Amino acid sequence: MTRTLRLTKKLSGKPLAIVAALLVLCLFCGVSMAGATSAPAPASASDTLDASDAPTGKVEKLWKSTGLNAFVEGGKALFSDKKSDDHQLIPLGIGQFIMIIVGCLLIWLAIKKGFEPLLLIPIGFGGILANVPVAAIAGPEGFLGLIYGFGIQTGLFPLLIFMGVGAMTDFGPLIANPKTALLGAAAQFGIFTTLIGALALSQFIPGINFSLQDAAAIGIIGGADGPTAIFLAGKLAPDLLGAIAVAAYSYMALVPIIQPPIMKFFTTKEERGIVMKQMRHVSKVEKIVFPLMVLGICILLLPDATPLIGMLMFGNLLKECGVVERLSKTAANELINIVTILLGLAVGSKLAAEKFLQLETLGILILGLVAFCIGTAAGVLLAKLMNRLSTEKINPLIGAAGVSAVPMAARVVNGVGVEENPHNFLLMHAMGPNVAGVIGSAVAAGVLLALCG
């Protein structure tokens, strides 16, 4: 008591100090009170305040409910009991602290570096919330856990996002130049090589144990399509969902850095300079028939892909039919925004330390990068092959846009093309393989669901 008074005098004139003193006083009184009441504590309160028997009851309970304590306990565990550490790389407290830093890093990348902020800010923030000690926000009773169960476990959120993407996508460039669809197919090669890579890692590196389902979910990162990756990972490998989503969106954001060197390595200067002829006009009725056609092929060939392809095409039909503008605008704006916020937070809930801080996450990150590179190369190489066999040349750079990552990949293609020839605008030509890549990765997801699901 004396000490707090002296403190007050000494720092007089600074309100902050007074308040600090008040604070200490409050806590001190709280302790005394709790101690005083501990003896005649009524029965009805005993279950809610079970620690109030000890003199320092309430304060102790409060301290135990702080995050500081949780982190410190976690830190202590690091040095003391090594034997319970077998199935866990690092103790929980420290792990959660690291994951909070990771969440902040994602947010920083999103804001400062422009890494897919629409997704990475919610995912990063969700990751921080999921790693708050004590609160268990990402647990099955926590609100992030509830949103996850409602929206991602059921597959609903990725499907609604896909509907919105459909309502924003113009398939005109693809319809105008159908054969570019094949480039969107070739770029899915990255998915399957990564799948094999994951199985190989699993076989040769002791700490990594991916099942076939896990490998399939990891491979889909190479599809460069966020909702598809989240949908498939939610079905095949929920535990890896956080790492897969983060990898997918991070690499999608890194497309301008990852792709150009590969594109340049596989093409000659002449090839990069090829000028493509202007596209034909696509009629409204073709655009309306297109989504139904894709859906029809999907039903015939691969019903397991219909949820994804179907919702994409439903969104696109709403947009192109021209008679339900209020629905297509809502699907492409308010609805997709709401779902994006909730989806991002829910995905972030899978960044809980005990799931994320594993050697396997490192494997996923490396494999995802490889998938992107192979997909890019495959697209470019098929474009070169097609040029060999056809008289009507296409610029092989547009093959790189087949990895999806709409519209970033197409923009990168345009940028590399303009670098070579300032008057060669490839953007619209690259949109063809780009949107075909979205269909292609959804089809690949369907195959993986059908064969591994």
Added chain:
Amino acid sequence: MTRTLRLTKKLSGKPLAIVAALLVLCLFCGVSMAGATSAPAPASASDTLDASDAPTGKVEKLWKSTGLNAFVEGGKALFSDKKSDDHQLIPLGIGQFIMIIVGCLLIWLAIKKGFEPLLLIPIGFGGILANVPVAAIAGPEGFLGLIYGFGIQTGLFPLLIFMGVGAMTDFGPLIANPKTALLGAAAQFGIFTTLIGALALSQFIPGINFSLQDAAAIGIIGGADGPTAIFLAGKLAPDLLGAIAVAAYSYMALVPIIQPPIMKFFTTKEERGIVMKQMRHVSKVEKIVFPLMVLGICILLLPDATPLIGMLMFGNLLKECGVVERLSKTAANELINIVTILLGLAVGSKLAAEKFLQLETLGILILGLVAFCIGTAAGVLLAKLMNRLSTEKINPLIGAAGVSAVPMAARVVNGVGVEENPHNFLLMHAMGPNVAGVIGSAVAAGVLLALCG
């Protein structure tokens, strides 16, 4: 192998052909691979790839997962086993194929003919998705099934739509001319005659077996109010929901074709030419009190109708009170749009072949048409009766607007009126019975819920 090579050579210069060859090669290799690996298949994969024992394992599994196979199997069934056909008009594969065509037809009607596109496009698309073989999208685990369970089984979606309708409806014309409310009551006669018609069909035609609940749900088509029909059918006859919703919205779209002949048949040239005096101004406070008044009567007389009437009046109160514009705008725009998309898809999930391709559906379509006709006639006839007994004449055409179908029916009345006398604008006068019809059919739904539910 040789064959694919020859094919490649022959079609050289056409990239499509090369790709086709690659494709065959891929599939062939896939078969070989799967065959090669079948013997040493690890245990962990055996459950996911159970068909991999046979040499053609993966390809066979893939083929079995295609929709083509499902349709073909269904087709085969048509000619082979007739005896399992007892409880099903046509085999599933063919039925699903037919229903996909029906879905496309609905979409075509919506886009090309303008049949209530806001609902029929989602319903049609949902119908296609629900009939995709293998995927079971409309099953209890499928996403359409989940949306159905969440939004329609609980009655939530129709109620939210009704709230939005309330927030878009102006009851002013009804308040200005109260007695037109009776026309909205008379037009509900169609509901109950149809109910009896359904029971009669059930009794006299062998293939049709409607319970009292089914008959009540079918009757509500005559209410010409989509959300009310979906709400009641979801409670009383979920299996018939698809057919009832499609019938309700189709006939609402057909109002301009169905109603005019009936209106003309029951009225003389003089009656159609009656000019109604201009409406009085309705004060803001009357408009605010109105929804509470309707709710009050509903509580006193028919609590079972309060969910429907209550939400309609809640939306209207939000609109009229003038102090919560942001809520009323959201209810009338974003919220109703989002719910319309989801409701449409979920209703479409009830267009699954095994439920829809029944003789009963045909009965529902015919009865729905009869209900519309009788409702129209009843409205017109009550208007004529009221003219007999009152000195202040009303144009009997506006009785036809009592079937709801807001605002289509009122527009049709206006059209027929203008045809007779180019200076006689009945639109606002017809809005009175029109919005009263919405209340009337919700009340009728409440009675049916109370007595048959």
Added chain:
Amino acid sequence: MTRTLRLTKKLSGKPLAIVAALLVLCLFCGVSMAGATSAPAPASASDTLDASDAPTGKVEKLWKSTGLNAFVEGGKALFSDKKSDDHQLIPLGIGQFIMIIVGCLLIWLAIKKGFEPLLLIPIGFGGILANVPVAAIAGPEGFLGLIYGFGIQTGLFPLLIFMGVGAMTDFGPLIANPKTALLGAAAQFGIFTTLIGALALSQFIPGINFSLQDAAAIGIIGGADGPTAIFLAGKLAPDLLGAIAVAAYSYMALVPIIQPPIMKFFTTKEERGIVMKQMRHVSKVEKIVFPLMVLGICILLLPDATPLIGMLMFGNLLKECGVVERLSKTAANELINIVTILLGLAVGSKLAAEKFLQLETLGILILGLVAFCIGTAAGVLLAKLMNRLSTEKINPLIGAAGVSAVPMAARVVNGVGVEENPHNFLLMHAMGPNVAGVIGSAVAAGVLLALCG
């Protein structure tokens, strides 16, 4: 029959009378029909129409399903069986009638007096719906009950509202003048005195029995923050939720009446006239770092408050980061509007008579008022104390804004300040304690959750 005919004749010329006659006729025929059919009633219908054995079957069933009957039965009960009345102040029928009046009163206050209409209109309407007899709309199967279970029991709706509030709040004035945060802390004193008051009432007044959880939930009314109050009450005292929410929003609306006398009582004329120097400019990066900083402190000190504080800060980060405008706009507009509608209705469902018409509600209302007054006084007094100890004077009026009630309390401060000195605009200075009060009450809610939850 004769009587109705005579009636018809007498009132001929008035269509209303004819319709009334028709109506009586209809009902009479309905009775006769039901009587006639009662003997050969088919088995399949007997379960749905169990009352149809008696001659007056259908009409009796209909009468029993009216609200009029329910109210009357409730009224009868008032005078007859007093002994079943032990655990209930007034019989259900009358209670529901009273609660419907209360609901109308809330709507009237919202529309006419401008009492937080965005919340009180949905709450009032939900209250009316919850008290509709027979329909059980607020029951676990009713649609209000479902919305409640989905959104409030889980805490989801208040958290989403908090996110929207974060996306609308500018913490700039607080960052520019950090020490005003302490005023937002002081004002939470009302919460804890009210908590003690509730416990005292519980001990000394026989009809009132608040548990510690109940008392904590009541105390939070003093936080003057709607979503926080609903969140905490939903966790600690769901039965009191209705009364607590109504009290919180009512007193928030009454801030301009409650606060000024207290503010004037505790300050001198000179103090009220203190002019504060203009605020410094707050950089964008400070505003971005702020939400993460608050979240960090929350994690360290009080993880139990992270759902609330976390979502508030998530919304704010979306707003301030500047790269996800479409998400922040959706969070602050469409999403918060949709959730407000549903939250209001669901909160209203807790205005069911059997829960609300208790002596305890009166206690809650009185305690809430006391909480507001004490919070206001505490804020003003701490401001005066800070002036004693610091050379840089602050206007003690801004302490009153610490109770939250954003932005009403800050506006009231500005009004009282301008009254004293017409050139002294305190609005921006009062926003600092005002937004700090939001954080403060969320922290207090976290403490109560941690120690009583």
Added chain:
Amino acid sequence: MIVEGLGLMFAGMGVVFAFLTLLVGAMKVSAKVLKRFADAETTRGSLETTKTAVLHQVGDELTEIAVAIAAVKACARS
């Protein structure tokens, strides 16, 4: 079951007519009761009319702009 349906029809139409007849009565009563509110509103309403008039004036101003441009053009030509 058909006869039962007839019973439902009479009961149903009875309630529907009862409901809407009550509503007609309620609307007539409320119209009379609320008349003075309406009168009070009219006074305010006239203010709003003034506002609308102002808006119309703004619309007119756009026309005026067109007129002005035409005039200036005419000037320029002359």
Added chain:
Amino acid sequence: MIVEGLGLMFAGMGVVFAFLTLLVGAMKVSAKVLKRFADAETTRGSLETTKTAVLHQVGDELTEIAVAIAAVKACARS
């Protein structure tokens, strides 16, 4: 398990290529079938072009306003 992965790869790439090759074919067929619709649309399209032209004219009118103001100013100065 890796060999199994190779099987998945061939099957998967096969289906992806099959799907998109079919789509290419379907698009080519539909382009031919729907050509007359497209022609019909073009006629309507020209109408829309007219509309756009009208819009441009409106844009021009705004320019005209600026011109008018400049002229008036010039007048006022002179």
Added chain:
Amino acid sequence: MIVEGLGLMFAGMGVVFAFLTLLVGAMKVSAKVLKRFADAETTRGSLETTKTAVLHQVGDELTEIAVAIAAVKACARS
């Protein structure tokens, strides 16, 4: 139970003050640390001010239209 409530009050107010006091400290520290960012921003901010100025100019132009119309009217009258 009331005494228990007092305990809750002291603990609660303690945490609330601790929280917001820590926040005050953190805000002060961050204000100092982030000052150079703020300075960098100011430079960019001046650019934005220019933009706003341009916007104001647009607003002025609307006023100018009104002026122009008045002038034309005056012309017409004279």
